[in-house]
Amino acid sequence: MTRIRLRPAVALASIAGVSSLFLAACTQDASSTEGTESAAPSASSEAPPTEAPVNGVDAKEYASSDPEADSYGFVTPSGKWLCAIIPTKNLAGCASHPTAGPLGVPGTPEIASPDGGPPAEANLIAVEAGKEPSFQNWNQAVFPGNANVLPYDTTLAIDGFSCNVQFSGVSCRDDATDKGFTISTSGYTFEFTPLPVSLPSASPPQIAPTPAPLPQQARGSNQCGPVVYPETGKPATVVIVKGTLRCDEAHTMLTKYFAAPDKSEPVYSFDGWECRLSGDPESAEIGYTINCSDDNGNTVVAQP
Incomplete structure (x- = not known):
């Protein structure tokens, strides 16, 4: 302590x-x-x-x-x-x-x-x-x-x-x-x-x-602090697009996603979450956009 x-x-x-x-x-x-x-x-x-x-x-x-x-x-x-x-x-x-x-x-x-x-x-x-x-x-x-x-x-x-x-x-x-x-x-x-x-x-x-x-954006979504892509070291903005999830819960979920050894697939499911990658070769240099949703109606996006 x-x-x-x-x-x-x-x-x-x-x-x-x-x-x-x-x-x-x-x-x-x-x-x-x-x-x-x-x-x-x-x-x-x-x-x-x-x-x-x-x-x-x-x-x-x-x-x-x-x-x-x-x-x-x-x-x-x-x-x-x-x-x-x-x-x-x-x-x-x-x-x-x-x-x-x-x-x-x-x-x-x-x-x-x-x-x-x-x-x-x-x-x-x-x-x-x-x-x-x-x-x-x-x-x-x-x-x-x-x-x-x-x-x-x-x-x-x-x-x-x-x-x-x-x-x-x-x-x-x-x-x-x-x-x-x-x-x-x-x-x-x-x-x-x-x-x-x-x-x-x-x-x-x-x-x-x-x-x-939770801070509110114009469209009613919640913008949290950044996370860092482990592969590139670049920050990504975390946005709770829908649902009642807290920022720390969104960060915990994304951290677990980053640590997954088999997340190379376009769609990866874990702990009730389903995360998808999207982007192009240029955006891949700083990190793909990650879109995750769960069965409780929560949607979280991490975008470069």
Whole structure:
């Protein structure tokens, strides 16, 4: 079991009791992702060493259900961002939700692709232990399965990192250095934005997470995070076209399909599922489209 360590938070000295972050777009050299974007400055002071994170939540409620993944993730209440603290990578970061595509905020640079392809707009903003915050490109989901919602004005703190959600955006930091980032739909800054300090109470209320609803596409289907074709290492977008299946169940099914030794046939059946391959020689270079359906009326598609 992972030992949970809650780190000190940084207090925000508010002027006239009002705290807000104004994020602005800016132009940045694509060859470098480090630096600080224009944003309203905020005054801060060191919190007492014994002070717990402001409005801290139980990190166990946000732990991945995948025993192979040592990570703690959450979705913001707006449903726009999926963030995770990953102790094995000494990193905290946020990606666009639910598509896991480019971040899509003003000023996001294009950087090298992880598979050696041409530079592309970054799909992750992150801070690593002892390093400057930066943009990155990942070809895997930042958090496996479905993550719970982290309520507004609360903090998830684990293994030397802290992340909080405010109406102005989501923010994460390396507790040891206080270096971090804040991102919203209107922009970003390579600075951590602490929650306003609240007065401690004798018995603080328990803040329970809520399950993140499945994201809805225009035609009513559910788009989940990507999977990776083992043969090519290329990501595929997972879409629940029909049914009541959860994203983590769709990922589990596809993972089992990929691991099947005899799935080379155009149609492969297993555990009540029937999966079909479709595509042409060009699309085969990055992966065929996979269409799977079961007896319960669920249909899942993985497409390059």
